[in-house]
Amino acid sequence: MKKIVSMLLTGAMVLSLAACGGNAGSTASTAAAEATTAAAEASTAAAEASTAAAEASTAEAPAGEEITLDVIICQYGPNTNEWFLGSGMNGTNFVDKFESENPGIKLNLEVVSWNDVYTVVDTRIANNNAPDILNIDVFANYATEGLLMPVSDYCPDELFNDFFPSFIEQSVIDGTVWAVPDLASARAMFYNVDMFDEVGIEVPTTWPELEDACQAIIDFYGGDVYPWGIDMTTDEGQAAFAYYTWGNGGGFVDADGNWAVNSDENVEAIEFALSLINNGYTNPNPATQTRYDLQDMFAAGKMAMLIAPNQLPTYVADKGGEINMATANIPAAEGKTSSSVGVMDRVMAFKDDSAPDQAARNEAIGKFLEFFYDPENYVGWVSMEGFLPAVNSAVEALVASDPSFEAWLDVLGGCQFYPTAMAEWDQVKQGVINAEQAALESGDIQSELDALQDALTQ
Amino acid sequence: MNGIRTKHKWTPYVWLLPSIVLIAVFVVFPILIVFRLSFSEISKAGVVGGFVGLDNYKEAVNLPAFKTVMINTLWWVLSVVGISTVLGFIIAMALNQKFRGRKIARSVLVLPWATSLVIQASVWNYIIKYEYGSLNNVLLNTGVITQAVNWRSSFQIEFIWECTVGIFVTIPFVTFCVLAGLQSIDNELYEAAIVDGAGFWQKLRLITLPLVKPALTVSTVLNIIYVFNSFPIIYTMTKGAPANKTDTMITYLYMLSFYDRRKGPATALSVIGFLILCVCAGLYMRFVMRGEESA
Numbered sequence: 106m107k108k109i110v111s112m113l114l115t116g117a118m119v120l121s122l123a124a125c126g127g128n129a130g131s132t133a134s135t136a137a138a139e140a141t142t143a144a145a146e147a148s149t150a151a152a153e154a155s156t157a158a159a160e161a162s163t164a165e166a167p168a169g170e171e172i173t174l175d176v177i178i179c180q181y182g183p184n185t186n187e188w189f190l191g192s193g194m195n196g197t198n199f200v201d202k203f204e205s206e207n208p209g210i211k212l213n214l215e216v217v218s219w220n221d222v223y224t225v226v227d228t229r230i231a232n233n234n235a236p237d238i239l240n241i242d243v244f245a246n247y248a249t250e251g252l253l254m255p256v257s258d259y260c261p262d263e264l265f266n267d268f269f270p271s272f273i274e275q276s277v278i279d280g281t282v283w284a285v286p287d288l289a290s291a292r293a294m295f296y297n298v299d300m301f302d303e304v305g306i307e308v309p310t311t312w313p314e315l316e317d318a319c320q321a322i323i324d325f326y327g328g329d330v331y332p333w334g335i336d337m338t339t340d341e342g343q344a345a346f347a348y349y350t351w352g353n354g355g356g357f358v359d360a361d362g363n364w365a366v367n368s369d370e371n372v373e374a375i376e377f378a379l380s381l382i383n384n385g386y387t388n389p390n391p392a393t394q395t396r397y398d399l400q401d402m403f404a405a406g407k408m409a410m411l412i413a414p415n416q417l418p419t420y421v422a423d424k425g426g427e428i429n430m431a432t433a434n435i436p437a438a439e440g441k442t443s444s445s446v447g448v449m450d451r452v453m454a455f456k457d458d459s460a461p462d463q464a465a466r467n468e469a470i471g472k473f474l475e476f477f478y479d480p481e482n483y484v485g486w487v488s489m490e491g492f493l494p495a496v497n498s499a500v501e502a503l504v505a506s507d508p509s510f511e512a513w514l515d516v517l518g519g520c521q522f523y524p525t526a527m528a529e530w531d532q533v534k535q536g537v538i539n540a541e542q543a544a545l546e547s548g549d550i551q552s553e554l555d556a557l558q559d560a561l562t563q
Numbered sequence: 564m565n566g567i568r569t570k571h572k573w574t575p576y577v578w579l580l581p582s583i584v585l586i587a588v589f590v591v592f593p594i595l596i597v598f599r600l601s602f603s604e605i606s607k608a609g610v611v612g613g614f615v616g617l618d619n620y621k622e623a624v625n626l627p628a629f630k631t632v633m634i635n636t637l638w639w640v641l642s643v644v645g646i647s648t649v650l651g652f653i654i655a656m657a658l659n660q661k662f663r664g665r666k667i668a669r670s671v672l673v674l675p676w677a678t679s680l681v682i683q684a685s686v687w688n689y690i691i692k693y694e695y696g697s698l699n700n701v702l703l704n705t706g707v708i709t710q711a712v713n714w715r716s717s718f719q720i721e722f723i724w725e726c727t728v729g730i731f732v733t734i735p736f737v738t739f740c741v742l743a744g745l746q747s748i749d750n751e752l753y754e755a756a757i758v759d760g761a762g763f764w765q766k767l768r769l770i771t772l773p774l775v776k777p778a779l780t781v782s783t784v785l786n787i788i789y790v791f792n793s794f795p796i797i798y799t800m801t802k803g804a805p806a807n808k809t810d811t812m813i814t815y816l817y818m819l820s821f822y823d824r825r826k827g828p829a830t831a832l833s834v835i836g837f838l839i840l841c842v843c844a845g846l847y848m849r850f851v852m853r854g855e856e857s858a
Contacts, residue, residue, distance in 0.1 A: 227821075
């Protein structure tokens, strides 16, 4: 008996160790737990505040018809939490203000970090507990699996017509719009103006000019400055794929919208990018140096050119860098047109068959969106983290507050987006990153892309 | 008499109840769910479908990176556990000597173990950074090198760095296990051995090692489990890049599930990992039980 008990005990102990990942996991998770506790405390405070507000408002609302919407918002930066739950919205916050203006609707709003949001959402879906409203980048998987409601079910017409049409097109599958854009950013080439003056070179617009500029920078500074930055990391290597293939008339899909990752244009484009690395024109470890590493180098005056989003000036200023920078089109292959890369995030609504009054729920979601995109609220939200807007009604106010927005809005008008509406996008995204990273070692991008294309067309 | 016996029968279980409940809810239950999931179809968005037999396992084993990842995992566990055990043992022997500042040395040693692994790995990232890493800075300023060295020039070297960090953070655990064992050895044994004319190696082989063996067994087996399951170092330093060449099983199945969104094979892989650990744990239990019986 004693032996059996001790066997059981040892078993339980080993099992628990095996499952929790031991000191590695536990120290990390303790830290994480502490962080979440702090966050929870913060949100409890916010929740208390909002309960108070809700109590005040229920007095006017018809009894028994209160609707609670579960909302997940991604954390774009340090201000996101303050804006939605703290006091970042002129002393109040999004939830309080919404609830006081919309009696009868309560928000159960969570701000989730980008690192966790996929895990959180997937787990909730698996447990049959999807949020009502979700803010995230991707939508195709949710739409094709029948989890989302068409936008026309809940979005008021006036608001729907306010979105930039080119943005809405990115969220269409089989003729149905499944999500609306919440904000966007656009990428362009940034260069260090002082360095260019010192070396005496012009801004490159084509690939051969880019090579010449890189060589001139190397000749002038020796190895002290990287002329060009490349990020082929697991985080964002698909962006590098887009920069070069789109600049060579290629891309993820062909003219008919079918996957064409191994086209001759693509192979040529990535081979060009690899040649920049092999010639020593770039940062040395593109597989592990993220865009943020590159931005740090640019801010420290160690990199002359890179492709970055419109927030780069703010980023550099926050880092204490004083770089005299300017933007230009991303260099393209000779005779090909340059195209910028647009990145867009979305808001979408999940189905909830258990909701007693579907019409009232749809109306509540519509009210949420109207409130979200009301210029009075939306302009502050978009400019707070330096993003570009998704609705026409916000443009005027944004340009008035920061004239540099205007140039970026032009860039945004002409940029291409990732084919996120296609169901295989996750596979393609990770596939091109893997292909790039493998080619960094082997030099053979053709066979890597062929293998990916085969897997896609099987 | 009778009353005392009954009391003896159930009191242990009362004391054990909280841990049993916790383990059941947070360990056993999730494990059962993962087992069920590994035989089910799981969509990209996480919707669980019907029974698909061994399809997920077949897909997992046929993944192009599967072989690389298994070999990496083997190297990772062998090198980190092996080297840290040897080094930890030597350090424990040193710390068991009487010397001035021993207490400080012992408390400094615990630091790598007491710091969060994510922070450790990030700090190491800064140390070996090519552009403004402190390793290059120190070596340049002391004149050891004249030009900055790219410490992460290939994936093999990246993986060696990850193993090095793994070893660095694992040594304290081994040291303290062994140190506890060493302190329990009666000094009279050594005195007797010295009288009999035994040298350093004879004392080590005939007294220290046999008596420290239980502590060493515990630390080794626990380390195999810890290190096999260790996620933060590799995820923080390379995320498996380039192309899964520095992934171990744990980081790979995370990438598979949440980056590639292939949840089926990812759950199958985690079950395979669990079974491998169960075998290790089973061997350990047999080992320990047998040791106890013969003692």
